[in-house]
Amino acid sequence: MDSVLALTRGRPLGFWVVLRHLRLEENAFTAVLQPGEGHPNLIGQASLRNDNTFGQVTFVLPAASQMTLVARLMDELARQVGQQGGLGLLAAVEDESPLFEGLRQSGFAVYARQRVWRLGNLPLNDAPAGEWLPLTALDEFAIRSLYQALTPPLVQRAEPFGAHGLAGMVYQQGGELLGFMEAHFGPRGILLYPLFHPEVRQPAAALRSYLRGLHFSLGRPVYVAVRSYQAWLEDALRDLGGEAVVQHALLVRHLTLAQRAPVLAPATASRDNRQPALMGPLPEETRPLPARVVLPEGAITHESYYN
Template structure:
């Protein structure tokens, strides 16, 4: 049986507090492993919070440990995130597939078209997600800084504002591969910092903060000068501490910044695969159109063109209704 998480399931979640598998780096590093699962406690408000938690219990074995899975989906976003599953051994359980399907139906109803997960590549979790039809669309390495590096003192970074969105989008489109843009468009505007040189946007950084850490994802033009010094200025502004470090995420298309991270004394984490499972499929239908007149007549011809995106869950419901 699979059902939405309920308040009575909180003791189960408490038992798994040290046994969960976390697949979304931002909340894990900024809020901590203890607080992330507790989003399940607000399950009655899932449509408001965007956090959806479900629980699987094997009906044939009442003594079997239940499995808890959670995904998050920001309102209006085209993708959802596979946040965590507990206990960690459940990632290789046959129950993973039906549990994921249940969670996918919940976020699919809100318009999510894909499900994203981040995982260390050299693990059983990576292989389990591949079997669950996840595929790699990018790679990343997360660098940790617990102390502010020395800075020049004069910083060109300033808080992002809505008026910077056009320049941010232009730089983003220039730097980020189309495959990544299709799955995971970055948030533009006021959430982060921007840097201009001679009137041109040379860099911006998406920043998310929490009680346990500060997450930074930089987008830097290759022609920007003094990259290490500029990054030091930004980190100085963010003020990392031992109890609240700064985490800098370098995707494969920004891996050239790794030398700057080493110069700043940052600690590299393991290489991770950023994986996606598509939740929607493009359906094509024939459209009849006339060819140009030949000998006074017109010949019809069929063209295939996209009709709409269909969620697997919705498609099954439509098929059942037609058979009634």
């Protein structure tokens, strides 16, 4: 149920995944339910990185025979993640998986879909170099604007900007930043998450130029995860000889309620906007001249009234 782990490190109980959970910056939570009466135990695991606000469900097994207990298992994982400051749980499930309906019944909702493509051996020697540059701190504002313009609000709420840390390559076209590539590397494969603006003229050429820099792939398979709101990139992947291998439904279970709150202007704003007071009399040449008023004949003036 974690596409990054599944495609880069293999089985959820494999050796490389166990080593990943030994890192201090990541917490792993495991829940075991014992139904009894000869039924196998239902085991689930979730992880939460220190710099993330959403936990990730890693696996649930055996799911097919214990669907009635999935909701109780998810409640326990949500409780453990919430105690560590997590705001929700994420899961990636195949559409045909029996877990899909079980997660929907336990409070999960679909916020996006993605299709994973596998790229074969590409002749990249003749690929153009392109304008892929390493990400710097100066690119953060441009990437944030690109993310907010292309990503639906449902996805932004489940995957806040910079939740995984900004790391990757940026693509420039005509001096303008129009693409960002996030890469995850593991012993079993390489997983890429592209984010391209529709104004990119040749997305296939841009992808080829990025793949040209993967000299250290060491024969590992390269996967590209295309979200539903970036589906127009699939034509470029077909041109590169890519093959769709799996389709995931991305689900989220929020542990908090979103509430709109007004942002009040600080009280000092009105004081800061006041005009400065004039100190002392104005010079003679800058004093305004008195207005000359012409009254009609017989009109009562201030002086004649009191006199």
